[in-house]
Structures are given as C-alpha cells and as structure tokens.
Amino acid sequence: MTSITLSPSGQCVPVADGDTVLMALEKGGYALPNNCRAGACGECKVRVLEGQFDQGFVMDMALSQDERKQGFGLMCMAKPLSEKLVIDWGMADAAPKLFPPREGMPYVVVEKIVRTPRITEFQLMPVGTALRFWPGQYVAITAPRPGATPRHYSLANAPRADGTLVLQVTRVDGGATSAWLHEEVDVGGTLTLSGPYGAFIGDPKAETPVLCLAAGSGLAPILSLTEAALKRGYRQPVTLVFSARAEEDLYASGRLAYWSRLHRNFRWHATLTRESREGRLHGRIPDVLPGLFPDLSKHSIFIAGSTGFTEDCLAVVRALGAQEGLLHHEKFVSQRV
Ligand code: FES
Structure with a gap:
C-alpha cells in the first residue's frame, strides 16, 4: 500500500488509490493549509524529501521552476508514484510547523466596512507575494508616525486563493494605530504588514466537538x-x-x-x-x-x-x-x- 511519511515525526498515512497527497493527509487527520485545491494558489506547498510523485497540471505562479528543482510540490494535485513518499511536515511530534514571518509586505485596502460603532473591517489584497498563515494567527501593522510601535491584529479569514486578508480593528480610546486606521486609511490606500505571528491554531488534527x-x-x-x-x-x-x-x-x-x-x-x-x-x-x-x-x-x-x-x-x-x-x-x- 502506498504511504506518506511525515518528516521529522515519522508518522505514516496510507494513500488510497487515486487520492492526492492532500486528500490522504486529510483522511489521516492532518490539516495541511490549502485553498484552491487546483494547483493555482500555492497554499499547499510542501517539500518532498524522498520518493516520486506526479505533480499534475499546476500553475507556474503557484509553483516556480526553482521550487520544483528544490523538491517542492503542491500537495492538492500531487499523487504518489513510488510506494513511499517522505514529506517535510510539522515538528518532531507532528504538530504543525508555523510559516516564518516576513516583514514589510504591502497590501492594498480594497474594502473598508464599518461593522459596529467601534469595529471597522479592512479587506486587503497583496501587491506582491501573499502572506501564508495558519487560521487563528495575526499580523503586525505600524502607523507611519514618529515613535509608533507595531500593533497586532488577528486575521479574520481562512487563507484564500487570491491572497485576501480580512482585519477587524477595534477603535481603542487613545490608541494611535487604531485611530489612524479608522480615520485616515481608506480604500485604495496601502498598508504594510509583518507576520504571521501567534500560535492560536489549536491542533488541526484533533477530532473532537x-x-x-x-x-x-x-x-x-x-x-x-x-x-x-x-x-x-x-x-x-x-x-x-x-x-x-x-x-x-x-x-x-x-x-x-x-x-x-x-x-x-x-x-x-x-x-x-x-x-x-x-x-x-x-x-x-x-x-x-x-x-x-x-x-x-x-x-x-x-x-x-x-x-x-x-x-x-x-x-x-x-x-x-x-x-x-x-x-x-x-x-x-x-x-x-
Ligand atoms: S491548494 Fe494547492 S495550489 Fe491551491
């Protein structure tokens, strides 16, 4: 039976005939981040350490030629060709590995919606490479003011194919960054984000109520x-x-x-x-x-x-x-x- 081994934990997941690596992982209880499930967004990118797989048709913008050479693949479309596939997944105990944070990512505000008297929602789209994150994580924003320090805002959406991020910002009395966001940042403006941060992601393989x-x-x-x-x-x-x-x-x-x-x-x-x-x-x-x-x-x-x-x-x-x-x-x- 074909199987996938998660490195470094050594945990093993069987692959049913015709299943992609992503399907096999999900059936095994491992929630690999994914989005389009069609080789277009890059969200399910993982490095394959051992074994062969058929990548199927995926878009270059989701998986570059360089990444292919380095052994990366898109698991939503990948099907094992060898009996054993070893993939780089998670930590020593198979807990999810967090994406390394990046700084200075420009996003354009495409929607600004007043949700309540104190909470305004910002919908953002990436100018460059989209942020990869686990649901439940947050980003940092620094107001362009002298002496301003980064403020943290949780992402309010699951990863999406087009890279959209949703932030819901509470206006806090005396809060310089929230006041700047509420009053001065408008649709069409650019925000520079850092992240993702935080580990409020739970255990994606838990099967409980x-x-x-x-x-x-x-x-x-x-x-x-x-x-x-x-x-x-x-x-x-x-x-x-x-x-x-x-x-x-x-x-x-x-x-x-x-x-x-x-x-x-x-x-x-x-x-x-x-x-x-x-x-x-x-x-x-x-x-x-x-x-x-x-x-x-x-x-x-x-x-x-x-x-x-x-x-x-x-x-x-x-x-x-x-x-x-x-x-x-x-x-x-x-x-x-
Ligand atoms: S989920 Fe695999 S490329 Fe989008």
Whole structure:
C-alpha cells in the first residue's frame, strides 16, 4: 500500500488509490493549509524529501521552476508514484510547523466596512507575494508616525486563493494605530504588514466537538479558524458563542447564519450583556455557558477576547470539565490597539 511519511515525526498515512497527497493527509487527520485545491494558489506547498510523485497540471505562479528543482510540490494535485513518499511536515511530534514571518509586505485596502460603532473591517489584497498563515494567527501593522510601535491584529479569514486578508480593528480610546486606521486609511490606500505571528491554531488534527467563545473583535481569529475547519469538511459539531454589549455591537451574523445553513454541524449563539432581545441570550458567556454546555470534558475549546473575558471564560470551562490539552486561548492585551 502506498504511504506518506511525515518528516521529522515519522508518522505514516496510507494513500488510497487515486487520492492526492492532500486528500490522504486529510483522511489521516492532518490539516495541511490549502485553498484552491487546483494547483493555482500555492497554499499547499510542501517539500518532498524522498520518493516520486506526479505533480499534475499546476500553475507556474503557484509553483516556480526553482521550487520544483528544490523538491517542492503542491500537495492538492500531487499523487504518489513510488510506494513511499517522505514529506517535510510539522515538528518532531507532528504538530504543525508555523510559516516564518516576513516583514514589510504591502497590501492594498480594497474594502473598508464599518461593522459596529467601534469595529471597522479592512479587506486587503497583496501587491506582491501573499502572506501564508495558519487560521487563528495575526499580523503586525505600524502607523507611519514618529515613535509608533507595531500593533497586532488577528486575521479574520481562512487563507484564500487570491491572497485576501480580512482585519477587524477595534477603535481603542487613545490608541494611535487604531485611530489612524479608522480615520485616515481608506480604500485604495496601502498598508504594510509583518507576520504571521501567534500560535492560536489549536491542533488541526484533533477530532473532537469544538466550542468557540468570542467577545468583540476577538471574533476575528475565531472566524478564521471556523471558516478553515468548515471548508475542510470538519465533521464534529462546532458551536460558536459570541458576546456583545448590545445588538449594534454584534457583527458577522449574516456570515454565521450562512454557515449554519450550509453546514449541519455548525451552530452559533449571540449573547447580549447590556440589553435583552428576542432570539438572543442575555448575560456574559461565563454566566450563560453552564446552561448550554453542562459538560465540556470532550470539547476542544477556543477563547478569544480581552484579558478579563478570556480569564473568566477559562475559569468557567475548567469548572465544566474542560481538559487543559484541548484549551486554546488568545488574549487581546492592551497593546493590541
Ligand atoms: S491548494 Fe494547492 S495550489 Fe491551491
């Protein structure tokens, strides 16, 4: 039977007849980043260390001749020709390897959308090579002001074929970078990014029910993780609970409703902390969660929001039986303004 060995972990994945390397990895529970699944975006690029494969038809812009010579291939189209293929994948324990961050990547703002009174969304497209990232990671932006320091913003989308990035920026009182982004950066302008950073990516090969808890623009990395999981056909139940002060602070509800229509395993709830509305929960997530999930001992849990929100959620999910190894959290500390 043909197999793929992941180096350096030595873990092995069988390949069924006709399957690409990407399909085999996914069936084996390994979530290699991918996007177009058609040899056009380069997202699934991996170095093959041993063995032969048929690359199939892929575009030069996704895999250059130089990269081919160095042994790289696009796994969405690659099919093994030899019985054993060894690929460079992950760390010694097969955990995903992060992409090395790059600096000074120019992106053009193609859309600027006011999502709530405090959150504005920027949709960006790359001028040069697109950023490669794992869902849940963030980028750094520095305002062009004397003495300005980099500020961090989570990516709110899964990797896309055209390289689009989505940022959701909360306006913070006294925050120079967020004020600059909200007031001065407009459609057609250029932003220079560095990244990707962060390891809020969980374990892409975990096969457990998933619970995501988010408040404010903490929703951004949760949207990225959820979009990626649903796109790759994650089968376990995925529930997202989003907390906002009032109805006007809720955003992305159209997208969440769409996902829940499209994917029977996806559900979401909104809870409002400062107003009551029909069809919405009322109260902070730590207060409403025990009523929704009395037992969290089997869930992978992702939490993103302010430090206080994250700490309070961690306390309640631990009290509901959450396992430490399945807990992932991203605190938006005050420097992320
Ligand atoms: S996912 Fe393989 S090239 Fe796009």
